Amino acid sequence: MQTFRRHAHAGLDRRTLLARAAFGAALALSGSLVAAQNYPAKPISLVVPFPAGGATDTVTRLVAQHLGQVLGQTVVVDNVAGASGAIAAQKVVRAAPDGYTLLAGTVNEVVLAPIVTAGTPYKHQDLAPIGEIGVTPFVLVANPKLPANTIDELLALARQKPGTLNVGVPGLGTLQHVATAMLASQAKVNWLTVPYKGAAPLNADLLGGQVDLAVVTLPSAIGYIQDGKMKSLGLMSLHRDERAKDIATINEGREIKGFTTDAWMGLLAPAKTPAAVITTMNAALTQTLAKPEVREGLAKLGYRVEPGTPAQFGELMAREDARYRKLAATVKLDR
Template sequence: MAPTIRRRSTLAWLAAGSLLPLGATADSKFPERPITLVVPNAAGGAADNLARAMAEELAGRLGQPVVVENLGGASGALGAQRVLRANPDGYTLLFGTTSDMVVTPIANRAAGYAPRDFTPITKVGVTQMVLLARPGLGVTTVDQLVALARQKPNGLSLGITGSASLQAFAAVALQRAAGVDLLGVPYKGGAPMLNDLLAGQVDLGIAALPGALPHVRAGKLVALGLLSEKRATAAPDIPSVNESASVKGVQVEIWAALAGPPKLPAPVVDTIARAATAMLTDKAFAERRAKMGDQTPPVESPAEFARFLAADEQRYRALATGMKLE
């Protein structure tokens, strides 16, 4: 969709609801009791921290507590399935991400669901990913890395979290765009991978920017580029990999979103979406999240997020072709 058309669509959606107070919909009683926000990750991680910050903000705008329920396991599938089985009344929502809403059902058919099974509400956050190198590798730019990798096919090791994770998809996107072959080294989590990268046991790694940035600032790791179209507000000195001459068209980010079970009534969707919009357009909230390394996404209507979700699924399915998904 062209940017101008998208802006008009969003403005029209916002204007349609501006004539009513936040909770005044066809189902004006919603919400009447606490809402459960299911996070398909363990407590204490980046997704959980963002979910808890947003739960507090949403509670203030909806007038009811928003209680975070952590349900990790099966790469996010357990939490996603919990929401898909819930009553479509708005009291059980998913704090979904690229991984559990898109990557997991593509990588694992046993997950038993697809992105289209959810009722999309809106995107609420974006965390960028960064390509890292150990300082001793002797490269400081993507172009230097690509030149070295072409001299040593499968000679440079790349640490990733799992063989069917978002980082694995990011590694494939990067290698296909650059026309190089790297030796993938799967880890059970981001922390062990970063530890080995810091120790020089692997040459390269792909990680979420907030967790990697302190090591970059300390000179312990080299940030070669973000796997995004734009630079990060929190680190404007780190270029996008797409700014290089060797790589174009790489876009792999960790987005977070609100979604509900199938057949969630439109008035309930709109009530939640407008509360999320009020949160996202709160300058103080956006500034707090930026300090944590998160990007506040542009406001999207539920229909716009649905189109984004469908396009993202198509893009990741294309990347999955030829991947060894385990």
């Protein structure tokens, strides 16, 4: 009889523990739902993977100011530079998934770093997409003395002199490096990659005639192209840009078709951030990007606004990841 009582009490204890555990889980879930519904209830930290004053920082500060107005809450920009943006991304990956620490991320640290940098402690799936901010196109430019004026003439020259043309990149594993590698792979040509420590010394050598080719953002190149200090060989996008309609895309040549390498930027949160928080932030970002002063400001900084849903941004990240992993399997992109 006592044995029965012991088992009965033990069963009761187990049931009690299970009930308490279930109640605790429900309470925690309820608390997180309430927190999500009240979001944002305090300032939001928007982490930027580059130093203050750069292009990404400037875009982020413009968006943060107006995003805060839409949300009715302060959005604080937090510059966390280092490791080509990976330190900032890792900070957000490790943050509490409550929507109060977000990343103003670019393709470089979100997608490329885990592919080209050994030991990167995260993958793009560790970040939840909120929404894309915009894209800035790249243009393939050349030293004006290079005897090629179109993409087809360049590829013909590269085949005549395999391995002799040099292309400068602002660092191994950067999107510009990836773009030149993809182009060479698709066209089946070979040229010498010259890595620099940033865009400034690369541009100086390109203007000085020490470099044959480079991939640069369109806004940074337009003035030099118009002044004849750089020669445009083609925009690395599917369509011409409204700001420079006279610059053809490389897809308008005979050989290259369907080629695009745009530099995108967007907002991301730690994985497992509540869907309600993601939805709130996406709606606020969409409203922010609809403001004429924001669109005009981004256009001046070289960005074409690309608002969309979290799912659309996530699909873009997945496509880019698959594309660059395929390239990395055949071309050395390691940093």
